Amino acid sequence: MPRPLRVAIVGAGPAGIYAADALLKSEAANDPGVSIDLFERMPAPFGLIRYGVAPDHPRIKGIITALHQVLDKPQIRLFGNVDYPSDITLDDLRAFYDAVIFSTGADADRDLNIPGVDLDGSYGAADFVSWYDGHPDVPRTWPLEAEKVAVLGVGNVALDVARILAKTADELLPTEIPPNVYDGLKANKALEIHVFGRRGPAQAKFSPMELRELDHSPSIEVIVNPEDIDYDRGSIEARRSNKQVDMVAKTLENWAIRDVGDRPHKLFLHFFESPAEIVGEDGKVAGLRTERTELDGTGNVKGTGEFTTWDVQAVYRAVGYLSEELPKLPWDAASGTVPDEGGRVMEGGEHLASTYVTGWIRRGPIGLIGHTKGDANETVANLLEDHREGRLRTPEAPGEDAVVEFLQDKGVAYTTWDGWYRLDAAERARGEAEGRERVKIVEREEMLRASGVEA
Structure with missing residues (x-):
């Protein structure tokens, strides 16, 4: 048969x-x-x-x-x-x-080959995402001492990292975050988040909806420098041929021309700034050095030789997964x-x-x-x-x-599929006790027990 x-x-x-x-x-x-x-x-x-x-x-x-x-x-x-x-x-x-x-x-971080990348306070975005998403194989705490933070990259992961750093812990409490993540974010000292992109608004890899969500938080003031709104022939063609690219560019343009409000956490979106060095002092991050770039007509950029050192105490590298x-x-x-x-x-x-x-x-x-x-x-x-x-x-x-x-x-x-149903029920029961849909279980051994398996 x-x-x-x-x-x-x-x-x-x-x-x-x-x-x-x-x-x-x-x-x-x-x-x-x-x-x-x-x-x-x-x-x-x-x-x-x-x-x-x-x-x-x-x-x-x-x-x-x-x-x-x-x-x-x-x-x-x-x-x-x-x-x-x-x-x-x-x-x-x-x-x-x-x-x-x-x-x-x-689920690993792609390398970024610039000086200072190994300093204390230089983090891979993937590691931070794993922490706030309750991954069982990462530490339960995260250092959130920096008041000024840089995020390198202009994709959706960079937006996620910046948004989580800029929001208050209480804003995130209705979600499924586990207690250790809530406690860590409650102690977060970040007041300024600076997101850096090497190219311009038309080359950003944000999804329009994810970008607009930055502005929905009552605690986040999104700021774009009008001087960073620039397009060349390649950029204009990208906007004409791709509706999402055009929507992202329009959103950034609108933010660039508005007055800065008084929300407590400032989130700056910088374009045409290429990371050149993570500056250190006593083995820790003490700044970020970037080179100003300019469009070359094709949508790509070239360096101008003009450098800026930004006052930040932590750097998150969101330059891609590996x-x-x-x-x-x-x-x-x-x-x-x-x-x-x-x-x-x-x-x-x-x-x-x-x-x-x-x-x-x-x-x-x-x-x-x-x-x-x-x-x-x-x-x-x-x-x-x-x-x-x-x-x-x-x-x-x-x-x-x-x-x-x-x-x-x-x-x-x-574990089995039936075990997932048991784990799901256990997480939902924890959430119900706190008026939430779910509270994620973090520890692997506890996940196994909730799934009906003894490690």
Whole structure:
């Protein structure tokens, strides 16, 4: 009797779940069907949505509702708290599955090669995001002693970091932030936040809605220098060809011409300032040195040789995320991705049989969450073509019980989809006691207990 196509997906964030959804919607799901196991190193699923989206963005977190519906399907199983490769290796996965899709995302900070980057008070944005999102594997406290702070980068992560630093803790209390994050933000001394972009308003990578949200807080005064509103031919063309670019530019223009109000926390958006050095004193951040830039006609910029030193005591580097190298897979260190063709992992010009990638580990950390759907569809389409053409490896133990016995024999304390329901209920119960929708559980051991698993 024909058995279902067995697929393992490593990473249960949006990219992995979209891949599972694409498999379930394919013709292969009909007869004899597909059987999908998602492996996630965290005890809870949803990846970036749970640990990378700011807590005051419930609209984005609402994507979990759609992902939840996919994971509810009976053809899918979740194995949480399972780490690749320490708990399960590529060889192990090949023994149990016809194909393996890696969708491990990107959660480290990309390097910024300027002097002073290693000073005390110089932080990666990804680390700060993990802290305020209650990631179990980061410290429970965060140093928030600086009154003047610089944020380097003009993407949505930079906006999130700046907004969280500028808001009061009580503004964020209605969200799901855990007690340690509330206590840390309550002690935050930041009064001035300076966001720096190397290029101009038309090159900023903000989403229009996220940018406008900065101005919604009663405690944040957003300030833009009129001298930073400048466009060249390339910038004008970018505005004409992209509605979002034009909306961002118009918002910044409106802020540049208005009077400065009296909200207590000042958030400055600076353009045409390229970070040149993080200035130190006694091993700590004491300032930021930038070079003024100017447009070159194409939308790019060149340095002017004019430098400014800004009085700040902390610097957050939001210059992009970076994926971690995956053992046993080829790796492109320059892009921080696994080499692929259409989602097929490529090594030495050949497809690494039965092995696929999707999401940020495939194309780098660019685009919005929904953009990973297209990646997933392409990867799954090529996987299914390889299945039809007989190019997939034959697993030694394709039965659904085999991987369960394997993990149990290794003593891996794995969580399940039913366990997520229990964890979800526990977090909602904590929130209800405080008049909130949810209070996130942070400690890994506590997450496991709430999921019905003893570590």
